Amino acid sequence: MGALPRPSLVAAATVLLTCLPAGLDGLTAQVRVTAADIASVALAAVALALLVASPRAAELPARALVLAPVAGAAAIAVLASPDVLASVPGYLRYVQVFVIVPLAVMVTVRDRADSLIVGGAVVGAAAVQGVVGCVQAFTGTGASYAGERVRAVGTFGALDVMGMASVVSFGAIILLGVGLGVRGRWRAAALGGAALLCVPLALSLSRGAWLALLCAALVMLFMRSRVLGARVLLAGAAAGTVLVAGLGTGSDVLGRRVASMASAVTQPDQSLSDRYTLWRTAAGMWLDHPLTGVGPRRFAELRDTYAPIELSSGSDTDDPVHGFQRQPLLSPHNMYLLTLSEQGLLGLAALGLCLGAMAWWAVRGGAVIAAGLLTWQLADFVYGDIGGPPTLVMSVVLGLVLARVTRRAGPPPVTGALAGRGGTR
Secondary structure (H helix, E strand, O other): OOOOOOOHHHHHHHHHHOOOOOOOOOOOOOOOOOHHHHHHHHHHHHHHHHHHHOOOHHHOOHHHHHHHHHHHHHHHHHHHOOOHHHHHHHHHHHHHHHHHHHHHHHHHOOOHHHHHHHHHHHHHHHHHHHHHHHHHHHHOOOEEEOOEEEEOOHHHOHHHOOHHHHHHHHHHHHHHHHHHHOOOHHHHHHHHHHHHHHHHHHHOOOHHHHHHHHHHHHHHHHHHOHHHHHHHHHHHHHHHHHHHHHHOOOOOHHHHHHHHHHHOOOOOOHHHHHHHHHHHHHHHHHHHOOOOOOOOOOHHHHHHHHOOOOOOOOEEEEEOOOEEEEEOOOOOOOHHHHHHHHHHHHHHHHHHHHHHHHHHHHHHOOOHHHHHHHHHHHHHOOOOOOOOOHHHHHHHHHHHHHHHHOOOOOOOHHHHOOOOOOOOO
């Protein structure tokens, strides 16, 4: 496309536009359309134009077909839903997130320069969110935690309390992968940047994001060198023991949050207790509709029918922009159980096949960053699901991974940024 020599810029814009504050006007809207959503539509249109204009349009990598079962299973769930009209919006959003945007990113990322553009946008967004989050935590202008507004949430606010942690984690993984794949000053800069992003991640107080990043980092280190991975694992275990022993008995917010991880199963706090209850609720829906689920976006509608009486009516959020809000618990906060309850075994199998296949290709192909990003996402889905502007960042990241694992030949992009030490197979 002559007017747009780098279509990947549209994918980069989609990521960066998620950093715009949502504002107050969309809090009560049934459907919130953001600038990033509009950019994602433009991205899909650009990718379609590229496919139509290219004489090699029919030569899409065969591995891209791994997205087809995801769309197909969701379509079957809609057709089998007792309320088809209510399920259609959920289907469209699901296909946008897991099929359309990743496929569009794969089409627009054609070489290492495109990988650098899109990956750089993710790192840039992570830096923006990290800086804003640190300011919030240090000035008491973040989301409320234990009565204090000290939780770093970036521009996403308390209504999307997990958003900043997700974006910052993606940026840290990319920088870690670059640091493992290059030498000299660039290695020091990349590893230093990854370490700096761990500060706002810690201040996000997101226990799940901490664990997911730990899993991703270990996978990447072991792929790079088993000896290095073993050394870091031992050092990390020792440091973790000291951290829990030293901070866990203190009165500071971060220390209490770290200490709470040890009692997540035996003595869960209210947020974890509600989450476990929602998991049982999702399982109940699936048992009544095992093959195709209750239909996309119908978990919230049927929650009270299946939820035990001990489930809280909602979760309290508070920040300087939105003030105090009582937010209803409308999802199980587990992507696997959400898919199982709304799309049944067919939907979960399709999603598992898609993500599992990409993870296998990444590991087999030596794509260190791709493997790290997928590891983080697979772990993240245990305690979270899709929703809000950060979901589009996840979609672009999945597209970046798909572009890497479907590349048939050629040198790894960004001097190993997405390929790590290995080439394609």
